[in-house]
Amino acid sequence: MRPMEHASHTDIVKRLKRAHGHLAGVIAMIEEGRPCLDLAQQLQAVESAVTNAKRALIHDHMEHCFGEGVDGGGKAAREALAEFKAIAKYL
Structure with missing residues (x-):
């Protein structure tokens, strides 16, 4: 695989930083003894953000990496298909 930054990576990093902040908030809520319902709601928000x-990452990858590999045909297409199969398990 080749290291590559896509235009969407900046947005994805922002999303993950927000999720990180929410997760830190949930940890603080647990330490404060907040009600389980509040914790579950916040954990659902973290899970949804992740x-x-x-x-977004997988869709971007499929559009750019998989699409480019198929356009190349031959060995590039086989490699792109193998990479697609590998990433699809995370859907």
Whole structure:
């Protein structure tokens, strides 16, 4: 695989930093003894933020990396297909 930064990576990093902040907040809530319902709601928000970041990353990867590999044909297409199969398990 080749290291590559896509235009969406900046947005994905922002999403993950927000999720990181929310997760730190949940930890603080646990330490403060907040009600489980509040904790569950905040954990759902963290999970959703991470899921959305993951989905954006995978969709971006499929559009750019997979698309480029298929356009090249031959060995590049086979490598792109193998990479697609590998990343698809995270959907």
